[in-house]
Amino acid sequence: MGRARCCQAMSVWGPHRKEPRLRGARVAVLALLLTVASADAAPDIELGRYLAQECVTCHRGATSASTIPNIHGMAESDFIQMIKAYREKRIDNAVMQNIAGRLKDDEIEALAAYFFMTRP
Amino acid sequence: MSNLTRRNFTKLASASLGVLGAPLFAPAVIGQAKPKLVVIGGGPAGATVARYVQKDAAGAVDVTLVEPHSSFVTCFFSNLHVGGFRDLNSITHLYDNVRATGIRIRHEMATVLDREKREVELIGRDRLPYDRLVVAPGIDIKFDSVPGYSERAAQVMPHAWKAGEQTELLTRKLNALEDGATVVMIAPPNPYRCPPGPYERVSMFAHVLKAKGHKKSRIIVLDPKPTFSKQALFLEGWEKHYPGMIEWQDPKVHGGIKSVDPSTGEVKTDLANYKADLANVIPAQMAGKIARDTGLVDQSGWCPIDPETMKSKMDPNIFVVGDACIPGDMPKSAFSANSQAKIAAMIIRGELTGSRVFPARYSNTCWSLIETDDDVKVGGTYEPGEGKIKQITTFVSQKGEPAHLRSQNYKESVDWYASITTDMFG
Numbered sequence: 001m002g003r004a005r006c007c008q009a010m011s012v013w014g015p016h017r018k019e020p021r022l023r024g025a026r027v028a029v030l031a032l033l034l035t036v037a038s039a040d041a042a043p044d045i046e047l048g049r050y051l052a053q054e055c056v057t058c059h060r061g062a063t064s065a066s067t068i069p070n071i072h073g074m075a076e077s078d079f080i081q082m083i084k085a086y087r088e089k090r091i092d093n094a095v096m097q098n099i100a101g102r103l104k105d106d107e108i109e110a111l112a113a114y115f116f117m118t119r120p
Numbered sequence: 121m122s123n124l125t126r127r128n129f130t131k132l133a134s135a136s137l138g139v140l141g142a143p144l145f146a147p148a149v150i151g152q153a154k155p156k157l158v159v160i161g162g163g164p165a166g167a168t169v170a171r172y173v174q175k176d177a178a179g180a181v182d183v184t185l186v187e188p189h190s191s192f193v194t195c196f197f198s199n200l201h202v203g204g205f206r207d208l209n210s211i212t213h214l215y216d217n218v219r220a221t222g223i224r225i226r227h228e229m230a231t232v233l234d235r236e237k238r239e240v241e242l243i244g245r246d247r248l249p250y251d252r253l254v255v256a257p258g259i260d261i262k263f264d265s266v267p268g269y270s271e272r273a274a275q276v277m278p279h280a281w282k283a284g285e286q287t288e289l290l291t292r293k294l295n296a297l298e299d300g301a302t303v304v305m306i307a308p309p310n311p312y313r314c315p316p317g318p319y320e321r322v323s324m325f326a327h328v329l330k331a332k333g334h335k336k337s338r339i340i341v342l343d344p345k346p347t348f349s350k351q352a353l354f355l356e357g358w359e360k361h362y363p364g365m366i367e368w369q370d371p372k373v374h375g376g377i378k379s380v381d382p383s384t385g386e387v388k389t390d391l392a393n394y395k396a397d398l399a400n401v402i403p404a405q406m407a408g409k410i411a412r413d414t415g416l417v418d419q420s421g422w423c424p425i426d427p428e429t430m431k432s433k434m435d436p437n438i439f440v441v442g443d444a445c446i447p448g449d450m451p452k453s454a455f456s457a458n459s460q461a462k463i464a465a466m467i468i469r470g471e472l473t474g475s476r477v478f479p480a481r482y483s484n485t486c487w488s489l490i491e492t493d494d495d496v497k498v499g500g501t502y503e504p505g506e507g508k509i510k511q512i513t514t515f516v517s518q519k520g521e522p523a524h525l526r527s528q529n530y531k532e533s534v535d536w537y538a539s540i541t542t543d544m545f546g
Binding site for chain 1 (some may be wrong): 487
């Protein structure tokens with residue numbers, strides 16, 4: 001993620017030619033700023049825990065035979081992709097589309113981070 | 121997770137606090153008594169609040185649950201017992217796991233509430249002091265809302281709108297019917313526990329009688345309401361699975377329910393008199409007794425609440441959750457009770473321990489079984505708005521859906537039941 005942001009920022013710099021050492025210095029400063037920015041944007045685990053209260057209503061008792069999957073310990077990127085797919089109605093399930101439909105991106109990330117850390 | 125970047129470290133640190141359940145607040149002063157939470161009612165709402173406060177406050181709050189019964193038969197899914205899909209044990213829950221978390225349980229009735237002193241008196245005269253109180257007594261039946269009906273009459277014409285003995289009585293009577301029987305249901309007026317419930321029950325009656333090979337038995341539904349939850353879906357399903365067996369009458373057809381006579385089985389309306397071989401009378405309802413006796417209800421007989429917190433509008437130290445409250449656009453359902461309970465638990469912890477609170481969000485889904493593998497659902501999301509819990513989004517099953525979706529709904533409901541009852545009772 002930080003790498004993608006770095007590349008985007010680089011394209012903003014793109015057409016301007018700088019002295020090599022100054023360009024290197026600017027890149028270093030930018031990289032540092034981006035690292036600080038991405039650390040400050042770490043998911044809100046407490047928010048994740050609060051939002052997860054709704055999820056465990058259905059997802060608490062999952063077994064291998066369940067239609068409702070076990071989401072504890074799920075990889076964050078998988079979780080985020082899945083919820084966004086429900087939000088965009090690319091996967092069918094009326095309950096999940098309804099729940100996902102009101103989640104913002106930062107809330108989905110918070111939930112993903114929370115569930116990654118939990119066990120059933 | 122192989123690289124411990126600063127981002128991951130920050131997440132790990134705060135996550136491990138979350139996983140351990142350590143609340144992010146200043147600890148109580150050593151030697152000071154813990155704040156006390158008393159929860160009246162060990163059903164879906166009460167048990168959930170008790171468990172969530174106990175779990176998330178990690179011992180910082182003294183939690184006592186007052187519930188007269190030593191086990192809880194869920195009213196939700198009790199229709200599936202009537203229909204022969206679940207045995208009663210499978211919908212009965214003990215409190216052992218609740219007790220094991222450190223929650224004190226008093227299996228007695230709460231009789232008196234002293235809101236000035238902040239004490240609950242139990243039937244054995246013990247007094248429980250509280251800093252915050254949750255009142256979750258569920259519903260009581262307004263027996264006199266149907267002329268001729270009474271608590272005694274319910275032994276002959278069960279309501280089975282409080283699960284347990286009444287459910288078993290209704291099921292026995294249903295299974296004893298011979299072909300050619302007349303079953304009459306009097307459906308309840310709004311607002312009541314479980315809006316699609318009466319119609320799922322009618323479906324279960326029909327399922328049992330059809331499975332027994334009945335050709336002539338009929339089920340008459342006398343409804344004080346002009347419409348009901350998931351109506352189009354039920355009517356379609358009844359026509360498909362039980363053609364000619366079920367007749368639903370709205371008030372314009374029957375003209376008003378006049379009386380019932382438990383000694384003869386007669387049910388009288390303005391249109392006709394019926395001699396019911398089985399009468400299932402589901403009267404109007406109201407909040408449980410302790411709420412009514414302690415000034416927590418308004419003229420409607422239900423408890424008004426603040427939608428941001430689930431606090432009683434009558435007392436800032438009291439929360440009312442579950443069927444007893446006025447839930448705005450939410451239905452009275454177990455799912456709603458559990459959803460409301462979690463908001464109350466969050467607010468209680470915030471007030472007693474300084475833990476973080478978030479804006480309230482609620483949700484509900486209701487599943488109803490019409491016939492084997494034909495299950496329909498309705499649900500929504502809710503938030504505080506316009507002075508109530510306001511519906512934000514909704515969804516409902518559609519007529520003519522493929523069979524696999526309806527079958528999927530049923531499996532989903534079974535998995536939901538296992539999950540939510542674990543959430544409530546451990």
